[in-house]
Amino acid sequence: MAAAKKRSKKATPIKKAATTRRTAAKGRVGLDTSRAWSLDEIERELTPVSAARVAAVRDAIVRAYGDDKLVELGTGFRTEEIVAVAPNVVAAALLAVRKLGRAPQGLALELLTLAVSEARELARLDLAHEQQLRDVASEIAGRREALKTSRATALRERRAVATHLLRNVLPRDAPQRAELERAAGKAATASSVVASVRTVARILADARRDESLVVVLDSYGYDDALVARLEALAAETERLSGTSATLTPPQAVDQRTLDRHDGLVLAILRAIVSALRDAQRAGAPISLPPLAGLERLLVPSRDDEQDDEEPEPVAPAS
Known part of the structure; x- marks a missing residue:
């Protein structure tokens, strides 16, 4: 009787430990993409990647778009919204990678690190630009x-x-x-x-x-x-x-600089979402992130969707 009680006492912690391991493993895979993520939070979830490879991916995107196109891209969207959406896009991409066990074709893991770092830099530039606008307004008022x-x-x-x-x-x-x-x-x-x-x-x-x-x-x-x-x-x-009471003083962060960085982050997010969308269309069991006001940039147009459809068979000539 005593021996049976002893065996029963040992069995309980073994079962509990196994449950704990399963929960931990599940936690490593799952990410709650239904909530809003911050850049700091999602950065802690990322797997370290080579800084040189991140820089190479960044340079390639900049060259592919060019400065003028990045500026044009950035002028159509609010900086605050870009910064808010970026960590949620990264969270969705990271969850997809964990579910699939690998990055889907077209998604470089460096893009996730790049999205976080450039979105953080964008937030810094935006804050500096807003402060400059206040300083400029104050200086102009003082001159007047x-x-x-x-x-x-x-x-x-x-x-x-x-x-x-x-x-x-x-x-x-x-x-x-x-x-x-x-x-x-x-x-x-x-x-x-x-x-x-x-x-x-x-x-x-x-x-x-x-x-x-x-x-x-x-x-x-x-x-x-x-x-x-x-x-x-x-x-x-x-x-x-x-x-001149209305002359704008020199600015370290002008509007073009801010618009260009808006465009850069948007280009990175577009690359991530496009890869996820393509993988989903190919049958991968993954979800796309909520994009809020960036939907019109990152979601394919109707023409793009029609290009992916199978063409109707042409009836043979009689």
């Missing part, structure tokens, strides 16, 4: 505000000096009065502001060379320092308007 402030200050000080000279300093018959009145008028553009401020500064400098006026001007505080300030205001307004 600086130019607006400089123009307003220059106009205000120009008007005050011109009005004071006309009312309180220059004789009625002074030849500068007509020019000063014009300079004190409206200035609709930055260039006209600059010209009018410089005119007022020049007339004030000329007036200070008149010994009969210099004492009066000094009393009013219209000294050489004010002449220099007016000239500095004109120079600053000219500088700010010359840089």
